[in-house]
Amino acid sequence: MNYIDSHTEGEPTRVIIGGGPDLGSGPLRDRLNRFREKYDDARQFAIQEPRGHVAIVGALLCVPEDPRCAAGVIFFNNTGYLGMCGHGTIGVAITLAYLNRVELGTCLLETPVGIVKTTLHTPNQVSIENVPSYRHLKQVSLTVPGLGTLQGDVAWGGNWFFLIETSPITITSENLPHLIEAARQVRKELRRQGITGANGAEIDHIEFCQPSESSEVNSRNFVFCPGGAYDRSPCGTGTSAKLACLAADGKLNPGETWVQESILGSRFSASYRWDEVGRVLPTITGSAYLCGEGRLIQQAGDPFPTGISTGGFQ
Numbered sequence: 230m231n232y233i234d235s236h237t238e239g240e241p242t243r244v245i246i247g248g249g250p251d252l253g254s255g256p257l258r259d260r261l262n263r264f265r266e267k268y269d270d271a272r273q274f275a276i277q278e279p280r281g282h283v284a285i286v287g288a289l290l291c292v293p294e295d296p297r298c299a300a301g302v303i304f305f306n307n308t309g310y311l312g313m314c315g316h317g318t319i320g321v322a323i324t325l326a327y328l329n330r331v332e333l334g335t336c337l338l339e340t341p342v343g344i345v346k347t348t349l350h351t352p353n354q355v356s357i358e359n360v361p362s363y364r365h366l367k368q369v370s371l372t373v374p375g376l377g378t379l380q381g382d383v384a385w386g387g388n389w390f391f392l393i394e395t396s397p398i399t400i401t402s403e404n405l406p407h408l409i410e411a412a413r414q415v416r417k418e419l420r421r422q423g424i425t426g427a428n429g430a431e432i433d434h435i436e437f438c439q440p441s442e443s444s445e446v447n448s449r450n451f452v453f454c455p456g457g458a459y460d461r462s463p464c465g466t467g468t469s470a471k472l473a474c475l476a477a478d479g480k481l482n483p484g485e486t487w488v489q490e491s492i493l494g495s496r497f498s499a500s501y502r503w504d505e506v507g508r509v510l511p512t513i514t515g516s517a518y519l520c521g522e523g524r525l526i527q528q529a530g531d532p533f534p535t536g537i538s539t540g541g542f543q
C-alpha cells in the first residue's frame with residue numbers, strides 16, 4: 230500500500246495513493262459502507278501501530294462519481310470512518326498538488342457527506358469550503374460525574390460535535406491527560422443519556438473552548454476524536470460546527486473572520502456564508518506540509534498482520 234503523509238497545523242493525514250481496497254463505483258457513502266463491511270482489515274493495516282498511530286487520519290483516494298471532482302476521498306481513523314475531515318481535506322489537497330493531479334486554484338473533492346471546494350493558495354496553504362453546517366441543539370445541560378453540570382451545543386460540521394464554550398479544564402498541553410479524561414466522560418454521559426445528533430446519530434467528537442491569550446485569536450479549543458486521540462489542529466469540522474453555533478447566536482456575521490487556535494497554538498482562520506436553507510457554509514483556511522512518502526508492507530508470519538488495535542483506548 231503506497232502512501233503520502235502530511236500534517237495540517239500539526240494533525241497528521243495519511244493519503245493512500247495505491248494498493249488500497251477497490252471499492253467499486255457508486256455514491257461514496259455506499260463505498261464507505263463497503264470499506265467498513267468488507268475491507269476493514271485495510272483500514273487497520275494502514276493506520277494502526279506499528280505502521281501508523283492513534284492520531285493519524287487516513288484518506289483513501291477514489292475515482293469520484295461526480296466528474297466535476299478531482300478525486301473522491303474516504304476518511305478513516307484508528308477505530309472507524311469519518312464523514313468528513315477538515316484538516317484531512319487540506320492534507321489531501323496539498324498531496325494532490327505534490328502529485329501534479331491538481332494545480333494551484335480551485336478544485337472539488339467528493340466525500341461521503343458531500344462535495345467540498347478546495348482552493349490551493351500556495352503548495353501549502355489551502356482554503357476549504359466545507360459541507361453545510363448547523364446547530365442541532367442549543368445549550369444542553371449535561372451532568373458529568375466529577376465535572377458537575379456542563380452546558381453544550383450539539384452541532385454538525387461534517388461530523389457531530391458536542392461543544393462546550395467554557396472548558397471545564399484549562400486548555401494547555403500540560404493538562405492533556407485531564408482534558409482527555411474529561412472529554413471521555415462527557416462522551417460517555419452523552420451516550421448514556423441518549424443525547425444524539427439528528428436522526429439518532431452518535432456524537433463522537435467533543436470540543437472544549439476557552440478564550441485565547443492572543444489578541445489575534447478568537448478562541449482556543451481542545452477536540453477529542455472518536456478513537457481516543459486529540460486533534461493537534463483546531464479541527465476543520467469542529468471549527469465548522471463552532472461557526473454554525475456562533476452564527477445561530479448572532480455572534481458572528483457572514484464574511485467575518487474567526488481565528489480558531491488548537492491546543493498547540495496552531496491556527497485556522499474561518500468565515501461563513503449562508504446557504505439557501507439557513508445552514509452555514511464554512512470556509513476554513515490552514516496550512517499543511519508533506520512529511521513522508523512510502524510503502525506499507527506485511528511479511529509472512531507477522532503475528533500482527535493488520536497491526537495492533539487501540540479500540541480499547543476509547
Ligand code: PYC
Binds near residue numbers: 454460466467
Ligand atoms: O479537521 O475535521 C477535522 C478533523 C476531524 C478529526 C480530526 N480532524
